[in-house]
Every structure is written in structure tokens, then in C-alpha cells.
Amino acid sequence: MQNQKIRIGGVPEHFNLPIHLAIERGEFASRGVEIEWTTFKGGTGQMTRALRNGEIDACILLTEGIIADIVKGNPSKIISQYVTTPLTWGIHTGIDNSLQHYKDIFTRKYAISRFGSGSHLMAIVDANSKGHSLQQHQFEVIRNLDGALAALKAQESDVFYWExxxxxxxVDQGLLRRVGEYKxxxxxxxxxxxxxxxxEQPENIIRMLRTIHDSCDQFMQ
Incomplete structure (x- = not known):
């Protein structure tokens, strides 16, 4: 019997290594599931759009991003936790930017990968928690990390939230300067x-999740 395919996506970050290892070791295939992996450099906002458009079937993405998009009508569901600890967001500026202190970021221009992405939503959450309200004109869409590096270097944007x-x-190479963190x-x-x-494939989704969790457990031992 031919394995049924599930198209899954994620960002090119270390969190997803257990899934890549499971693919390489044939652990999904051994349970009758074929995984087609797609890397999304644009982050959560790009993945929620891909889910909406039927380009992928499942993905590993930021909690806040998928909740916000489901509320807006994305025909998807959260089916499992993946990383249960908080994410530490670095708050960055360009190396030559005049911005020096975290307390001064809230009136500046923000680089975001997409509206609805983690870099967008967490900037708003952080500002609101400090009694500030960011306006739409403060955000510049830069698509991905490479776009942020270019925008911050050119001082077209001043602030960038990323893991x-x-x-x-x-930061170590002197291409970015971290002015704060937010968990x-x-x-x-x-x-x-x-x-x-x-x-269409409820049993295969369960097999996929079991394989992901087993690989994560093995990785953490």
C-alpha cells in the first residue's frame, strides 16, 4: 500500500531538527505516512497563508500567529503543542542606528515579515504590555530575516523582533545590535x-503527531 502524503511546513530554525531527523531516518514512512517538507523563511505569516491557500496540510508555527489567523477565518485547527516553553524574542536594531535603549523603541519604525506574523504580533503585545499603542504606519513589511538585515542596515526600519x-x-558578527528581549x-x-x-486523513495525522513527539522525546534524552 502506498503511503499517503502530508505536506508540512516550518521555519528554518533549530526547533524543527527532530522532524528533519525523523524524515531522514524513515520514521514517518515506517508508520505509513509520506512527509513532504517545505521551509518557510517568511515565518508564521507565510505559513498561515499557505494553510489558507491549500499549499500545505500542516505546519509548525507560532501560537499567537495561528490563533490570530483562525479567529480571522483560517479553516485550520491547532492539533498539538510542539514547544511548551516561552519563546525569547530578541529586539534588534541596526548597528549604526541611533536607537540605544529598549524604552525608546515604541515611537520607531518596525520591520515585520508580514502582517499577522510573530514579528508583527509580538511587537504589539510587548508595546501594549508597557502601556503603548503602535500604529499601522509604524510597520514595514520586509518578508524575512534577510529583508530585515537590509532594512535595518539602510535605517529604513529601526526595530525588529526575531527569535x-x-x-x-x-549580533555576534556586528550586523545587528540587540536592545532588549521579550518572552x-x-x-x-x-x-x-x-x-x-x-x-481526509485523520488517522495519518495521528501517526504524524506520534512520530513527531517520539522523535522529540528521543532528541531530548
């Missing part, structure tokens, strides 16, 4: 799947 350890090499008050990554795949 701290993903940006650490750029999410919730578990950071979840697994989401489209309603369509949940209706």
Missing part, C-alpha cells in the same frame, strides 16, 4: 493542520 538564538550569529507569556510553537486534511 533570539536565530539572530545571535548576526511570550504562553507556549511558543504548536502544530496546526487544515480542516481539509483532518477530514
Amino acid at each position: 533570539k538564538f536565530t539572530t545571535k550569529p548576526y 511570550t507569556p504562553w507556549p511558543c510553537f504548536v502544530v496546526a493542520a487544515s480542516d481539509k486534511i483532518l477530514q
Whole structure:
């Protein structure tokens, strides 16, 4: 019997290594599931759009991003937690930017990968928690990390939220300067799947989740 395919996506970050290892070791295939992996450099906002458009069946993405998009009508569901600890967001600026202190970021221009992405939503959550309200004209869409590096270097944007350890090499190289950090008050990554795949392949989705969790458990031992 031919394995049924599930198209799954995620960001090019270390969190997803257990899934890549499970694919390489044939652990999904051994349970009768063929996984087609797609890397999304544009982050959560790009993945929620791909779910809406039927380009992928499931993905690993930020909790806040998928909840916000489901509320807006995305025909998908959260089917599992993936990383239960909070995400530490690094708050960055360009190396030559005059911005020096975290307290001064809230009137500045923000680089975001997409509206509805983590870099967008967490900037708003952080500002609101400090009694500030960001306006839409403060956001500039830069698509991905490479776009942020270019925009911050050119000082077209002043502030950029991205996962701290993903940006650490750029901070160490002097390409970015970190002015602060923000931890999410919730578990950071979840697994989401489209309603369509949940209706068509419910048993394979369960097998997929079991394989992901088993690989994560093995990785953490």
C-alpha cells in the first residue's frame, strides 16, 4: 500500500531538527505516512497563508500567529503543542542606528515579515504590555530575516523582533545590535493542520503527531 502524503511546513530554525531527523531516518514512512517538507523563511505569516491557500496540510508555527489567523477565518485547527516553553524574542536594531535603549523603541519604525506574523504580533503585545499603542504606519513589511538585515542596515526600519538564538550569529558578527528581549507569556510553537486534511486523513495525522513527539522525546534524552 502506498503511503499517503502530508505536506508540512516550518521555519528554518533549530526547533524543527527532530522532524528533519525523523524524515531522514524513515520514521514517518515506517508508520505509513509520506512527509513532504517545505521551509518557510517568511515565518508564521507565510505559513498561515499557505494553510489558507491549500499549499500545505500542516505546519509548525507560532501560537499567537495561528490563533490570530483562525479567529480571522483560517479553516485550520491547532492539533498539538510542539514547544511548551516561552519563546525569547530578541529586539534588534541596526548597528549604526541611533536607537540605544529598549524604552525608546515604541515611537520607531518596525520591520515585520508580514502582517499577522510573530514579528508583527509580538511587537504589539510587548508595546501594549508597557502601556503603548503602535500604529499601522509604524510597520514595514520586509518578508524575512534577510529583508530585515537590509532594512535595518539602510535605517529604513529601526526595530525588529526575531527569535533570539536565530539572530545571535548576526549580533555576534556586528550586523545587528540587540536592545532588549521579550518572552511570550504562553507556549511558543504548536502544530496546526487544515480542516481539509483532518477530514481526509485523520488517522495519518495521528501517526504524524506520534512520530513527531517520539522523535522529540528521543532528541531530548
